[in-house]
Amino acid sequence: MKIEVARREVPTRLALILSSVLSLLLALIVAGVIFLGYGVDPIEAYKRIFSGSFLSPYGFFETVVKAIPLMVCGVGLSIAFRARLWNIGAEGQLLMGAIGATWIALSFPEAPAIALQPAMFLIGFVFGAVWGLIPGILRAKFGSEVAITSLMMNYIAQRILEYLVYGPWKGPGEWGFPYTTKFSVSGQLPRLLGTRIHYPTLLLGLGLSVALYVLTTRTRFGFEVRVTGENPEAARYAGMSFLRIAILTMLISGGLAGLAGVGEVAGVQLRLRTGISTGYGYTAIIVTWLGRLNSLLVVPVSLLLGGMLVGGDAIQLIGLPFAAIDIFNGLILLFVVGGEILMEYEVKVRFQ
């Protein structure tokens, strides 16, 4: 018997989907083993996660609430990842977006909602975009790796936020908590009746998902992004400017994460405070990978992972730490990225 490993020319569409599904299953199995180590029956745990997130109305609404920032960030990441710019900085870009929106909301509390809320989204986009732009320019001008610089930008954003809520923006009526004052009513996004689903952000995310799909597949700019990602040498030969692509994709990617931040402060927390994001920007990386960098697929995947986050609350009841969800998410990413490499090869077994 002879086992050969050979490069596969083109992975089939079926193989791609199978690989995503298989990664999920493998993550479930491996995480299950860890759950067993805690003395928790994994089947029971998964049942709880699933029923907690998808089967009860309250659970499902919460799943949507958590899916919104994942979706908006994930859609943005999809275009940066297409250009092979590994933006790990969605978390920081999200926080900057939240800061930008808060600044507007606190500065103009009396403005009517119809003017105030678009302004908050606009400034949130700009703040996030600037945060994404910096690693993009550093990459194009000095060749520094975006994965590292964008990650470092996250910590800076985190500290800026802490400085603001512990310092100049601390609300006088908040009993010394690191919170800003609650936004005025016109600064609060409308929600679906009886839920925390801030639908303007949801609709914005769905619209952007379609828009970015069209942008990457149907436009000249999208073509340039794909060529740059697939073969930067050919892109240079074709006269495409890497600087321009790096700037624009990181700007879009960061800006969208900023929009997600606006949704979180104006739609969920209604004020700026520490801990407004429980790592949405990081989880969004997994969402985008599982969605195969396709912004349309990002939508269902964000719902799935949003459910995981809600399920994280449920499993604490049966004696698992919330961080078990992080382990699970990490495992998914590991298997998806690992599967990506394995997919380029095929194993042939020959009997002689």
Added chain:
Amino acid sequence: MAERRSKEKEGPYAVEMVKITKRFLDVLANDRVSFSVTSGEIHALLGENGAGKTTLMNILYGLYQADEGEIYIRGKRVSIRSPRDAMQLGIGMVHQHFKLVATNTIAENIALGLQLGDLRTAVKFPWLFQNPLPDVERRIKELSERYGLRIDSRSRIWQLSLGEQQRVEIFKALFRGVDVLILDEPTAVLTPKEAEELFRTLRTMASEGHAVIFITHKLDEVVRISDRVTVLRNGRVVASLRTSETDKKQLARLMIGREVLFRLEKERVQAGTPVLEVRELEALNDKGLPALRGVSLKVCSGEILGIAGVAGNGQKELVEVVTGLRKATGGEVRILEKEVTNLSPRSVAKQGVAHIPEERIRVGVVPSMKVSENLMLRNYRTHEFTRGPFLDAGFINEHSRRLVGEYNVQTPSVNTPVKLLSGGNIQRLILAREMSGDPKLIIAAHPTYGLDVGATEQIRQLLLRQRKKGVAVLLVSEDIEEIMSLSDRIAVMFEGRIIGEMPAEEASIEAIGMMMAGMKP
């Protein structure tokens, strides 16, 4: 194992390779090559790039296995299945790209190659967990005195020049007690002074009874250092001679070939006005060293200027500077009287410059993307392809189908990823794309390299057709036959300069071969 006595009276050859054949997919890299070396001799293996020299030596070193043929070491038939087998048989090889650990010292790198219980090694490998470095360092000192190789065993590899790193590789081989040392184009990375030192060392080794095999395409070196020379061309041995009984002129002719394979029907075309003018162009290579040292040339409409030369003499940099992919550090480039020096690749292309790049898969196409997308790679911005910011899918499909048909690109559909196409079809695709923009100037780098006879013929015809249309063509190729049969004028590049230029009808293979090897006409 069969014993085999050589006919020569000095006993069996140190190495004898008999009728070695090696195929890579459809390419015949070695075709029934027989080759032998005696102990105490320096044997040059001469040939152009792609002649099969390195393949043959990689077979001897166990990196490849021959499809057919036999190898005898000191008269004994052997099968060499890996470099480890080769080392056990006393064969060492110094590759063009060194295999050293940059952050470790010289002594550590040499110690790495030693094997427990290997009897050939010059240092007895100590007990596991015992530090071998003192022994290794002492031995390095002895060897460096004996062979005149200056070396400090405690320096770290990253601190060394390429010449010094090469010495470390030679040391590794000496430590393993090699009888046969193979060097793959060893002087390519050396300064003239370092080359001089290398030659002295090789002489010493030969006089001690080692067999040295020296791969090269430089005639000068063959004549200076070797005792015997075997010339390879297109995977076959064309001659094996005593160096003392031949001369550079004969070797040049043997290396390059006697006659032009293709006699293309080339119509007379009256050369017109200058399209490309290059003056005193200077540029650096990727390592930051001067690659172009004042190149001047001119190509007129309806004319093909062929640039001959051995790879690495600045041709690649010349093409890149002219097309805007590399910055010039001096001089100027003009296209149709307009100065384009150091403009972006896009601005240069806009002047009507088509570029058939040297590395067609790495640079010329996006392998994972569709045929249709690759066909619009260079002109997707033009209004035909777009409607506002959107791409016009209808036009793109129609355009791709037309080009695929016109240029005979064999593909299942225009939606097939390019990486599934054969080399010839990828090249036809690139030509289709580049010619479709009605260029004024075509820069073609090694346009038929690695292609089969049919595709080669077709691509040459395409270039001639463009010439007839009045397009200026700058053709860079290592294939002398191609240069001779296509060009109107021929320039030869050597070490970043144009060493000579002549009309094609006055050019002879010998003259070009001599210039390629660095000898002024």
